[in-house]
Amino acid sequence: xxxxxxxxxxxxxxxxxxxxxxxxxxxxxxxxxxxxxxxxxxxxxxxxxxxxxxxxxxxxxxxxxxxxxxxxxxxxxxxxxxxxxxxxxxxxxxxxxxxxxxxxxxxxxxxxxxxxxxxxxxxxxxxxxxxxxxxxxxxxxxxxxxxxxxxxxxxxxxxxxxxxxxxxxxxxxxxxxxxxxxxxxxxxxxxxxxxxxxxxxxxxxxxxxxxxxxxxxxxxxxxxxxxxxxxxxxxxxxxxxxxxxxxxxxxxxxxxxxxxxxxxxx
Amino acid sequence: xxxxxxxxxxxxxxxxxxxxxxxxxxxxxxxxxxxxxxxxxxxxxxxxxxxxxxxxxxxxxxxxxxxxxxxxxxxxxxxxxxxxxxxxxxxxxxxxxxxxxxxxxxxxxxxxxxxxxxxxxxxxxxxxxxxxxxxxxxxxxxxxxxxxxxxxxxxxxxxxxxxxxxxxxxxxxxxxxxxxxxxxxxxxxxxxxxxxxxxxxxxxxxxxxxxxxxxxxxxxxxxxxxxxxxxxxxxxxxxxxxxxxxxxxxxxxxxxxxxxxxxxxxxxxxx
Numbered sequence: 001x002x003x004x005x006x007x008x009x010x011x012x013x014x015x016x017x018x019x020x021x022x023x024x025x026x027x028x029x030x031x032x033x034x035x036x037x038x039x040x041x042x043x044x045x046x047x048x049x050x051x052x053x054x055x056x057x058x059x060x061x062x063x064x065x066x067x068x069x070x071x072x073x074x075x076x077x078x079x080x081x082x083x084x085x086x087x088x089x090x091x092x093x094x095x096x097x098x099x100x101x102x103x104x105x106x107x108x109x110x111x112x113x114x115x116x117x118x119x120x121x122x123x124x125x126x127x128x129x130x131x132x133x134x135x136x137x138x139x140x141x142x143x144x145x146x147x148x149x150x151x152x153x154x155x156x157x158x159x160x161x162x163x164x165x166x167x168x169x170x171x172x173x174x175x176x177x178x179x180x181x182x183x184x185x186x187x188x189x190x191x192x193x194x195x196x197x198x199x200x201x202x203x204x205x206x207x208x209x210x211x212x213x214x215x216x217x218x219x220x221x222x223x224x225x226x227x228x229x230x231x232x233x234x235x236x237x238x239x240x241x242x243x244x245x246x247x248x249x250x251x252x253x254x255x256x257x258x259x260x261x262x263x264x265x266x
Numbered sequence: 267x268x269x270x271x272x273x274x275x276x277x278x279x280x281x282x283x284x285x286x287x288x289x290x291x292x293x294x295x296x297x298x299x300x301x302x303x304x305x306x307x308x309x310x311x312x313x314x315x316x317x318x319x320x321x322x323x324x325x326x327x328x329x330x331x332x333x334x335x336x337x338x339x340x341x342x343x344x345x346x347x348x349x350x351x352x353x354x355x356x357x358x359x360x361x362x363x364x365x366x367x368x369x370x371x372x373x374x375x376x377x378x379x380x381x382x383x384x385x386x387x388x389x390x391x392x393x394x395x396x397x398x399x400x401x402x403x404x405x406x407x408x409x410x411x412x413x414x415x416x417x418x419x420x421x422x423x424x425x426x427x428x429x430x431x432x433x434x435x436x437x438x439x440x441x442x443x444x445x446x447x448x449x450x451x452x453x454x455x456x457x458x459x460x461x462x463x464x465x466x467x468x469x470x471x472x473x474x475x476x477x478x479x480x481x482x483x484x485x486x487x488x489x490x491x492x493x494x495x496x497x498x499x500x501x502x503x504x505x506x507x508x509x510x511x512x513x514x515x516x517x518x519x520x521x522x523x524x525x526x527x528x529x530x531x532x533x534x535x536x537x
Contacts, residue, residue, distance in 0.1 A: 031365075150378055151378065154362070160339040162355075162357070210369055
């Protein structure tokens with residue numbers, strides 16, 4: 001009964017959550033969810049750019065996210081107004097610009113809903129390669145810089161005084177977040193992609209007593225959510241992306257019943 | 267100059283005497299401005315091995331900015347910072363953002379980045395009086411305990427220079443006097459230089475070799491006794507405080523005999 005597209009969705013989805021889990025942990029630890037939201041808003045601009053340069057839209061989205069992440073890091077250093085405002089302004093300019101750019105390309109019929117809400121069941125062979133490649137690079141980079149990432153999570157000044165290259169490590173983290181947003185967008189769309197990053201990580205907190213265990217738990221919760229969400233969507237004929245996000249939401253609520261102190265002291 | 271440590275990992279007396287001549291860290295003509303507002307104006311400061319230097323000043327005097335420059339966290343607009351090559355710095359920040367969403371225990375916080383032998387960890391925690399909280403989550407440690415933990419983290423790195431930003435903030439009075447003594451003990455045991463930022467004039471008088479009073483520029487510097495008599499100091503802090511300080515330094519003036527006073531005798535060019 002399972003077709004190829006279902007397995008591609010399952011493998012691609014699980015691969016994405018394996019990277020989204022650890023990255024999501026740093027996003028909730030550092031409270032930079034707004035970075036993810038801003039990055040997700042640039043997706044349509046990336047799609048338009050892809051058509052313009054006639055390259056793969058998924059790759060174009062990845063490149064656009066990287067460029068935007070670079071701009072954000074520059075702005076963070078010398079923002080004329082508060083970073084929150086700058087991000088809000090830039091993200092919505094990118095979104096509006098993307099919509100206008102797509103409207104100009106009359107010969108292309110763009111599946112706008114597909115980009116807003118994602119379509120995990122449309123993950124093709126080429127997508128799968130891009131996803132697994134990006135996930136492999138992300139996980140390698142995270143494990144390579146793990147100690148430095150933890151150090152800047154605790155305190156940037158302390159890390160800097162102890163010789164951690166704080167700016168470079170932060171840049172790396174934002175780039176990795178951009179990569180996860182770009183590939184996660186395919187799965188649940190730009191409106192829900194931040195949920196994919198944050199919810200498994202937030203849910204994992206209640207089941208973990210160390211940063212490492214929390215990162216692994218976030219990946220596991222994400223993977224289970226993908227599997228269960230896909231099954232539910234198949235059984236009840238509901239959209240797969242939102243079903244996946246809802247399942248991870250159930251994990252989060254279940255975690256609330258598990259008192260964090262008990263886990264810590266055990 | 268090679269740093270020679272004896273079997274206990276402590277500096278030998280000859281090394282300390284040698285190190286005393288060149289400063290561990292020396293900042294010259296440091297200028298910083300934020301937009302049009304100038305934060306530091308041509309500030310000179312140096313710290314020698316075995317010396318406790320305290321940075322005092324009112325709010326907004328640029329103390330934290332100067333510390334961040336000395337630590338290399340930010341770069342000055344003008345001026346230079348010279349560190350002795352390979353200088354190991356232990357830093358204890360004023361505060362640490364702690365969030366229950368980040369699951370680390372005190373033990374993990376202390377060993378993060380550099381693993382230490384459990385005995386060494388025990389010994390340092392014993393020294394700062396924080397052994398009991400080793401397995402507590404960082405987010406649940408009290409403000410006073412946090413300062414001890416931060417001090418322990420700095421000490422675990424065998425620092426030659428210890429930079430402590432407001433180490434007594436949020437510490438209760440009984441623990442304060444204990445920490446006063448601790449700083450001198452640390453200095454004597456590790457032979458390190460200590461740079462303190464403190465609002466606490468009691469600490470300044472009792473444990474400091476040299477006071478640098480900052481008000482964007484260095485308004486006066488010298489031994490606690492000298493600055494208590496300095497007109498610039500009483501202008502800044504008020505006559506009331508400087509009179510109290512002068513009386514205090516008279517009755518409590520003493521030298522630390524464990525080490526030679528490494529500060530050059532005519533070190534008054536900043537005043």
